[in-house]
Amino acid sequence: MIEPPSNVAVHMETALVGKPSSVFLVLSGPGGTGKSSLIRMWRDAEPDLGYVKNVTTRARRAPDSRSGVDDEDFFDFVTREEFRRLVEDGQLAQWVNPQEGYYSGTPLAPLLAAVAEGRDLVFDYTPQLFLNLQRAFPEQVVGVFVAPPSMEILRDRLSRRGAEEGANLQLKFNMGAQDMTYVDMHEYHVTNTDLPSTLEALQSILRAEKSRLRRSANLTEIYGSMRDPRQMLFYYDPTHTRVSTISPL
Numbered sequence: 001m002i003e004p005p006s007n008v009a010v011h012m013e014t015a016l017v018g019k020p021s022s023v024f025l026v027l028s029g030p031g032g033t034g035k036s037s038l039i040r041m042w043r044d045a046e047p048d049l050g051y052v053k054n055v056t057t058r059a060r061r062a063p064d065s066r067s068g069v070d071d072e073d074f075f076d077f078v079t080r081e082e083f084r085r086l087v088e089d090g091q092l093a094q095w096v097n098p099q100e101g102y103y104s105g106t107p108l109a110p111l112l113a114a115v116a117e118g119r120d121l122v123f124d125y126t127p128q129l130f131l132n133l134q135r136a137f138p139e140q141v142v143g144v145f146v147a148p149p150s151m152e153i154l155r156d157r158l159s160r161r162g163a164e165e166g167a168n169l170q171l172k173f174n175m176g177a178q179d180m181t182y183v184d185m186h187e188y189h190v191t192n193t194d195l196p197s198t199l200e201a202l203q204s205i206l207r208a209e210k211s212r213l214r215r216s217a218n219l220t221e222i223y224g225s226m227r228d229p230r231q232m233l234f235y236y237d238p239t240h241t242r243v244s245t246i247s248p249l
């Protein structure tokens, strides 16, 4: 019979399974790079995937027939007055004014509820929104920069989507070019060449983030209480003499 040391004995039947805290996985990058298409596919595959709609004052876009992305699945549309009230009442986790006269932001309450329950959320953001959210939820936020295979392909995707035209399309592309310069502020980079493999990469990132030891406070506590500095003596054996007994420290 193997006798465990007393500090381990109390844990012989404790399940060494983490209870990971929430991950807020932010897909960030230029508009038109494929973030909403990816989230739409992911939600189709996993209907329980956590997603919080943003609020925006911009006009609703017509559904994209190629990707099946419907603006209404991603935004609640409000007037500027309603938006102002949300800001003044402290109901937004963060908000931005990306174009003149147009505001968008994320409701705070569902994010706090997710943290309290350890649920994960995915977000579709520009780098600016990603950085705002990271400031508000530094423990939860993980930034994935979703890049287009090339700038030429980004321009094609933006044009084909048909949401913007003329000067607006040019503005969106120029903003996208600026977004590219924020890449080094993200933890991960995925190139959205084809949607299924990009989705696989995102799912793997979320899985890996859930396994980070620091997200499982319960495990850190269990392992911490098993720690015994004297155990290290068994590993350090510079004189090649096996230590079999320990004299009192």
Ligand SMILES: Nc1ncnc2c1ncn2[C@@H]1O[C@H](COP(=O)(O)OP(=O)(O)OP(=O)(O)O)[C@@H](O)[C@H]1O
Residues within 6 Å of the ligand: 030, 031, 032, 033, 034, 035, 036, 037, 038, 064, 066, 067, 069, 124, 157, 158, 160, 161, 192, 193, 194, 195
């Ligand atoms: N891997 C891909 N291959 C080919 N086309 C793609 C791919 N990913 C996205 N697209 C197409 O590119 C267009 C833009 O995609 P989408 O609307 O998902 O981008 P977005 O990053 O969410 O943009 P925004 O942030 O402005 O909403 C869509 O028409 C979509 O079908």
